[in-house]
Amino acid sequence: MHFDKSPKEKPCCTLPTVKKLLEQKRRRETSSVSASCSTASTSPAPQTAATQSSSSEPFLGAGASSSYSDMAVSFEQWTPTPESTLSYYSSLPGSNFTPAYSHPMTSEYSQQVMEFGDTMPQTYEPMPVTDPNLDPSWSVLVPSQNAQLSFRPPMDASKLQQARLLLNGMDYSRAIRQDEDGDTILHIYTAKGLRECAFAAAERLRDVNKLDAKEHKGKTALLVAVTANQPEIVQDLLLLGADINACDVKGQTALHLAAHYGLPVVLQEILSSRPDVNLEARNFEGMTPLHCAAISHSVTMKALSSSTQADVSLQSKAAEKLSCVQILLRTGASLLSQEIKSNKTVLHLAVKEGNIDLVHYLLRIPLQNMKDFVNLKAHGHTALHMAAGLHGNPHQEEILRLLLSRGADPSIRNLENDQPAHLLQSGPQGDQLKLMLKKRSASSRRRNVSLQDQE
Structure with missing residues (x-):
């Protein structure tokens, strides 16, 4: 971000944009996976593998502008959310995002959603089938309104207060404006996974009707949170009033992105937060989130079948992507679309x-x-x-x-x-x-x- 440069002035140090943050994280994860993995997939699609981030990673890079660097110092001791490398399939239609963060999926959840007849977690309750083409006797299991509160850990009140104080002390124009790439401070906090900072920034931007501000590729902070696999921030933004059906320059909504990247926890957060989510929204390729989930699952299955040895990470990712298909159908996505x-x-x-x-x-x-x-x-x-x-x-x-x-x-x-x-x-x-x-x-x-x- 280059907030203070004149048209002819080039700063010596710049703050990373959301795009750079996500790309840098993917490069670090890829290099880490390459060093630790003994086998590689023969598929043209990149292999996925889990890797932990360093807890000492600073919040923002050196050379940040003074307004942000002060805040970075205050939060640099925070421990980032555990991360894992996600699949990046550039061949899929309408996808140029690179997930930077991952929310680990428990083995119990994976087992629960692998089979069609299995039950979902106890926080779910039966609701009527919304697709008239499905047999009415088939109960759809979706999260109850209060069930999702147990999914995410409570926000740290002291850190949230500290974040609000820092936002209040920041120059007003810097706190709400967008840089030349369209990124706001909320986009940056969201990409970094700093929940309390993101919440405080979202409150500030909501007050000036800029909560759904889009960067140069049309990503709102909500879409960045989905891409970065930050389910807690996704729910926070939705509770604060973020547009659940906002789309990027390729027509991809939060549901499209969660379905494409195989993020079942994020998908559940979106579907349980608001009743007005459009399950049949079309991206500019004419596909619904269900289509995206099916295509993405097929890509992972093809990579898995072409792998010379059993790849646990690909198997896990395939299970997650299949669960996204199941969740969408159970919630009412039309099979006939x-x-x-x-x-x-x-x-x-x-x-x-x-x-x-x-x-x-x-x-x-x-x-x-x-x-x-x-x-x-x-x-x-x-x-x-x-x-x-x-x-x-x-x-x-x-x-x-x-x-x-x-x-x-x-x-x-x-x-x-x-x-x-x-x-x-x-x-x-x-x-x-x-x-x-x-x-x-x-x-x-x-x-x-x-x-x-x-x-």
Whole structure:
């Protein structure tokens, strides 16, 4: 940030922007992981691994302007929140963020959300299903209004008072203005994970209607808190009135970012804080948060399958991302939502990537008319067409059988007048799968004729 320079003056020392803070943290974590890991993923997507931050890390870098350096000295002895490296998949649509902080996920939580039928933590209570396409008997479990208070540790009152005093003593214009990158002091505190400082700064900015100020890439402080995986700060900002549906320059809301990076704790904070969160918000790629969660999970599963050895960190991240899919669906995200650009549902997205875990989960959800869902078309292609095109994928046959068992129709033709059987690979395996599809198609025709005769 360069608050005091004139147009022709270049300061000798500058305060890091939010972008630099997040990038520096990612570089430190990446170098730490490289030094400690003995195996590396062969996937083009970077590997994830947990790493602890140094408690002696100063709040702000040397050379900060006087107003901020005074505050930095006062808080430099604080112990930062434990961190872990998060997945960074630049290939995903609408994503140029690099998560800097991570909130550890307990093994109990991971186990609770891995299976569709498992129960959620005791702080959850059944609420009516909001998606009319789901079976009404399927109870959706979402956090109760007061349950989330037990999720986050209480704020330190003395540190909060100290932060407020320092903010009050700071020059007014410095406390509320944005630098040339659009960053406010709240953006910086949030990126650093300094909760009490962020709360005091948010109070000040709220008073001047700048709580949702955006930096040059459209990130509000709330979006920075989500990206940095700071669930406590996320809830604080929402309680203070931050816009829960604010989006960045790529149309990504807090839900999109939490779903994309696989942050279930942050996702729960967002969903439990306010009832007006838009579960079907579209980013500028035409995707809902549920689409983002499904794509991100597929990327991690692909990295996991291409890893030469068992990678615990990738397994953990895959479980977290799958839990984000589950949380969104349990809270009412529509399973039938289609991407605007390609008309794909989450089932199309999962099948196209050969994501057997996600396909298994989606096909166990009790939709009132599963057959219609399975046979939805995306630019003419059903999920069965996409499964037929999974040449060489080890899960192709299993996915085909799963789809057929849930009512997929092998006689449906795409825009090129091809049935799924026409898209299978050549050779013995393709011939075997083609025979399976033809038998199912013939069986369906006989059943339809029998039903017509009965009528």
